[in-house]
Amino acid sequence: MLEGVGYENITDVLAEPLHSRYGDEFPVTRELIYLNHAAVAPLSRPAATAMKNLADDVCYHGSLNYGKWMEAYAGLRAAAARLINGSPGEIAILKNTSEGVSIVAEGLD
Secondary structure, X not given: OOOOOOOOOHHHHHHOOHHHHHHHHOHHHHOOOOOOOOXXXXXXXXXXXXXXXXXXXXXXXXXXXXXXXXXHHHHHHHHHHHHHOOXXXXXXXXXXXXXXXXXXXXXXX
């Protein structure tokens, strides 16, 4: 059995539809059928929790924990780099796709 997942093997994990595995992480699906059109997407529960925790940290501690925030960004870059077989220096953290496209466009002659 795969540790903590409840499946016998990886084939079982891959056979299960993504919406079955992760649907509960998106509370919006309790009342809506959301057809994302790439403008504004609903937040997953873990993303919303992370955002709330950061907002609370800033609210109560100002920039005292800035170093920890930068460590989180570094961890995100490292994880994304592993995912695409790249290096953390090749990963940019941006607000959205439009910002990324704009940055690339500004770099073109």
